[in-house]
């Protein structure tokens with residue numbers, strides 16, 4: 105698989121057979137598509153989000169399609185405190201005894217505004233949900249990821265997390281942080297674990313967040329989340345074994 109572009113990957117149907125993968129923000133948009141796609145390729149997916157009602161809908165879609173029974177973890181990443189994270193880690197440990205994949209996907213856009221006028225509360229909330237919550241979740245789940253024979257941690261980046269862009273405020277800064285967190289963790293796990301850590305930038309994709317960021321854009325100007333899944337499947341599955349510390353794009 106050397107030299108492959110993740111976006112050109114062609115997964116086999118049973119790629120994620122018997123893997124347990126947790127997806128944050130699985131209730132909508134790209135996270136929902138990733139959860140459906142991972143399940144369709146054989147994974148048992150832990151659907152994490154803040155709305156039980158929306159997660160149940162995704163759960164039912166997966167079951168109706170005949171894929172492995174998913175689990176639901178209701179956790180509001182803006183509000184959750186330590187015990188809620190530890191309960192989740194215990195649920196994973198007690199049910200499966202390991203975790204094979206962790207997709208950090210949940211995020212808030214916050215407000216598009218100049219730094220000079222950026223609301224401080226919004227800044228803190230966006231940094232917390234997009235970056236600090238991913239750090240805490242990674243920290244509590246690392247023991248279970250270490251127990252996998254082939255684990256993948258995938259962070260969701262953005263073009264504005266690699267090159268700063270006016271008015272993208274806390275969102276852009278949080279994504280720079282996500283890239284940094286992934287690099288640091290990749291170095292720390294490279295030689296002494298079977299865990300790989302990478303970043304993936306979906307590129308403009310047709311979701312509620314995209315509509316909020318670009319209200320004037322035609323709805324069909326961007327691909328559906330389901331169209332960008334090859335890169336997610338590549339980085340989550342065994343064919344990316346040994347690939348760590350990278351930052352990839354779903355779209356050309």
Ligand code: NDP
Pocket residue numbers: 128129130131132133134135136152153154155158179180181182183208209210211212233260261262263305306307308309310311312313314
């Ligand atoms: P959406 O807004 O469509 O979905 C965001 C998801 O995150 C939803 O499931 C949402 O839950 C969840 N979420 C938000 N806040 C919380 C919280 N406090 N606790 C738990 N879950 C929460 O966004 P996208 O699907 O577009 O984005 C997915 C990822 O891709 C993000 O990291 C985003 O930054 C990134 N991205 C997206 C691009 C795009 O063009 N769409 C471009 C570049 C990067 P709920 O359903 O309850 O709202």
